[in-house]
Amino acid sequence: MLITPGSLLATINTPDDLRKLDKSRLPQVADELRQFIIDDVSVYGGHFGASLGVVELTVALHYVFNTPDDQLIWDVGHQAYGHKILTGRREQFHTNRFYKGLSGFPKRKESPYDSFGVGHSSTSISAALGMAVASQLQGNFQRNHIAVIGDGALTAGEAFEGMNHAGATDSNLLIVLNDNCMSIDPNVGALREYLTDITTSQTYNKVKDEVWNLLGKMDKLGKTAQELVSQVQSGIKSSLLEQSNLFESLHLRYFGPIDGHDIDHLVSVLADLKNIPGPKLLHVLTVKGKGYGPAEKDQTKWHAPGLFDKVTGVIQKKVYDTPQPPKYQEVFGNTLVELAEQNSRIVGVTPAMPSGSSMNIMMKAMPKRAFDVGIAEQHAVTFSAGMATQGEVVFCNIYSTFMQRAYDQVIHDVCIQELPVIFCLDRAGFAGADGPTHHGAYDLAFMRCIPNMIVASPMNEQELRNMMFTAQSDEIQKGKQAFTIRYPRGEGVMPNWRTPFEKQTVGKGRLISDGEEVAILTIGHIGNYAVQATEMLAKEGIRPAHFDMRYVKPLDEALLHQIFSRFDRVLTVEDGCVMGGFGSAVLEFMANHGYMARVKRLGIPDAVIEHGEQIELHRECGFDPQGIADAVRELLFTGRAITV
Numbered sequence: 001m002l003i004t005p006g007s008l009l010a011t012i013n014t015p016d017d018l019r020k021l022d023k024s025r026l027p028q029v030a031d032e033l034r035q036f037i038i039d040d041v042s043v044y045g046g047h048f049g050a051s052l053g054v055v056e057l058t059v060a061l062h063y064v065f066n067t068p069d070d071q072l073i074w075d076v077g078h079q080a081y082g083h084k085i086l087t088g089r090r091e092q093f094h095t096n097r098f099y100k101g102l103s104g105f106p107k108r109k110e111s112p113y114d115s116f117g118v119g120h121s122s123t124s125i126s127a128a129l130g131m132a133v134a135s136q137l138q139g140n141f142q143r144n145h146i147a148v149i150g151d152g153a154l155t156a157g158e159a160f161e162g163m164n165h166a167g168a169t170d171s172n173l174l175i176v177l178n179d180n181c182m183s184i185d186p187n188v189g190a191l192r193e194y195l196t197d198i199t200t201s202q203t204y205n206k207v208k209d210e211v212w213n214l215l216g217k218m219d220k221l222g223k224t225a226q227e228l229v230s231q232v233q234s235g236i237k238s239s240l241l242e243q244s245n246l247f248e249s250l251h252l253r254y255f256g257p258i259d260g261h262d263i264d265h266l267v268s269v270l271a272d273l274k275n276i277p278g279p280k281l282l283h284v285l286t287v288k289g290k291g292y293g294p295a296e297k298d299q300t301k302w303h304a305p306g307l308f309d310k311v312t313g314v315i316q317k318k319v320y321d322t323p324q325p326p327k328y329q330e331v332f333g334n335t336l337v338e339l340a341e342q343n344s345r346i347v348g349v350t351p352a353m354p355s356g357s358s359m360n361i362m363m364k365a366m367p368k369r370a371f372d373v374g375i376a377e378q379h380a381v382t383f384s385a386g387m388a389t390q391g392e393v394v395f396c397n398i399y400s401t402f403m404q405r406a407y408d409q410v411i412h413d414v415c416i417q418e419l420p421v422i423f424c425l426d427r428a429g430f431a432g433a434d435g436p437t438h439h440g441a442y443d444l445a446f447m448r449c450i451p452n453m454i455v456a457s458p459m460n461e462q463e464l465r466n467m468m469f470t471a472q473s474d475e476i477q478k479g480k481q482a483f484t485i486r487y488p489r490g491e492g493v494m495p496n497w498r499t500p501f502e503k504q505t506v507g508k509g510r511l512i513s514d515g516e517e518v519a520i521l522t523i524g525h526i527g528n529y530a531v532q533a534t535e536m537l538a539k540e541g542i543r544p545a546h547f548d549m550r551y552v553k554p555l556d557e558a559l560l561h562q563i564f565s566r567f568d569r570v571l572t573v574e575d576g577c578v579m580g581g582f583g584s585a586v587l588e589f590m591a592n593h594g595y596m597a598r599v600k601r602l603g604i605p606d607a608v609i610e611h612g613e614q615i616e617l618h619r620e621c622g623f624d625p626q627g628i629a630d631a632v633r634e635l636l637f638t639g640r641a642i643t644v
Contacts, residue, residue, distance in 0.1 A: 075118055125173075347392050420478075422485070461499075
C-alpha cells in the first residue's frame, strides 16, 4: 500500500521544486508533509513524534538554504523523515527501516542531501564546524553550514566541545536548537531548567524583537557598529535572565526563542541569519508530536509507537493465546528492583534511556536510588565509578552501541582503579531496523581485552537474573573487577521467567545437549538458535554437542580442555563481531594449549551490516538456525580444514 501525497507535496521531488513556490504556499506544504508522515508511519512503522515536531522547520530550512550545497545536518536522525521526503525519497519512503530499504537515519551514501550520517546524538555541531572550516580553507565563504540539534542532544559533552570551539572561530555556522523538552524521555538536568528560564522570561521575550531590529539595522554599518550591537545585545540578554546567556558566553550570537511552528516567521528569521557571518545559534521552540493529538499528549510512548490506527490512535499489539516471554530489558528492570529491595547499596544509572532500558521501573519504585544523567555516556560511567569508590553497588545500564562512547572511562576510571561497576549492555548484537549506528556488534571484543573485567552473556531470562544476582554479591563486589552483562534487543524464551536467584560460578559454562563429532560453542541468547539447529540436525541423524559458555572472560578452561580432548571439529557462534570476539577467544585457547581442531566461527563479519529485522540480519551473516546447521554439515562433510 503506497501512501498518496497531497496535491502540492506530490509536485516536490527536490528542494529546488520547493524553492520555486511562493512563500504563501509553505503552510500547505507543511500540512501535507505532516499528514504524509502520519499516514506512512501508521502503516509501516518507524520513529514518529520527533519528525512531526520539526515539519515547519524542515520546510523552512530547505526553502531558505541552497541544499545540498549548503550543508544541513540533523541531530539525531529521528527528526529527519520530513527531510528525506522533501529530498527525492518520497516514493521510496515506505521502505524506511525495512531490510534493503531506506535507512531510518540520514546516511551519506543514500543521498547528497544527507551531509553527515547520524544515529548517535550530539555530533552535529562538531561535524558542521568541521565542514565550515574546510569550506573556508577551500576559499568558499558563501556556503552555509547548519546543525539542527535537539535540547536533549545538547546535554552530551561533545555538543559543548563543539560549541566551545565554534565560538573561537569565524566560521559560517548556524546551530538551530530544536527545544521541545524531550529526547526519548523527558530531559533532565540544569540545562533543561536554563532553557526553560529563557523561554518563559516574559520581559526577555518582549524586548528580543527590538534587539533583533537593532541588529538588522546596524549590522551592516561596519566593525564599530557591529561591536556596539554585540555589546548591547549581550548586556540586555544577561540583565533580563537570572544568569548570563550561556551561548553568548561561548561567543555564539544567540537569537530567539521563536515559535518553531510559525513557518512564515521561521523563513524570515532564517533568511536574515543566512546573511549574518560567523557562528550563531537560533533557539526554536517546538512540540514533539505536533499535529497528532495522542503524540503530543504522550511523547515518550509515541517516539516510535509501531503500527497504529491514525483515526483512533490505537497502537496495534499482537494478541497471543498463551503467555509470551518478556523483553530482556523488562527482565533487567524488574530484577534490578528485586535485588535493590534486598541490597540497600544497589543504585541504578542510565544515560537518557530510562524507558528504553527499563531503568524507569526502579526510578518509579526507588527514585532516590536511580539516576537518568542525560545523553552523557562518559559521565554515566565515571559517575558510576565515583559511587563505587564509596561502596555503592552500581548497575550502569547503557545500550551496547552507546557504550562505545564511554570506552575510555571504562578503562581509565573503572578498570584501572579496580572498581566493581556492573555494566548491563542492552541491545547487544543486531539492533534491527535502527541499523549499523545502533548495532551492538563490538562489546564482546572491546570488553574482554580490558584487565579487571568479567564479561558474561545470558542465554535466557533465568541466566540474566542469576548473572545480575552474582554480580552484586559481596564476593564479586570485593573482588575489584568490573562485571559486564550483555543481552539483546527483544524477547527472551521463558514466559515463566521470574525464577529464584542462584549464584553462578564466574567463568563456568554448561552443557546444553551432548553429542558426537562436532561441538557447538555459543555465547548468549544466540544459543537458542543452536538448540533449534541441533533439533533440525537430529532429524538427519546428526548429533552435535552444544555448550553454552556463559562467560567470554574468564573462559571456562576446564570445559574447553574437555571439549578439545573429545572433539576435532568445533563451531563457535556469537551475535558479535568475529574479529576479536568469543570465537577468537576460543582459538586463542586452542593455540595456547597446543590443540589441533577444525574450527569455524560464526558471527558478525568484518563489514558494516545494514538495517533489517534481527532474523534477516542473522540469516545474512549465516548464524540463524539454518546457518548453524549448514556450518555443522560443512565441518562434518568437507575434507578441508576450516579455521576462519
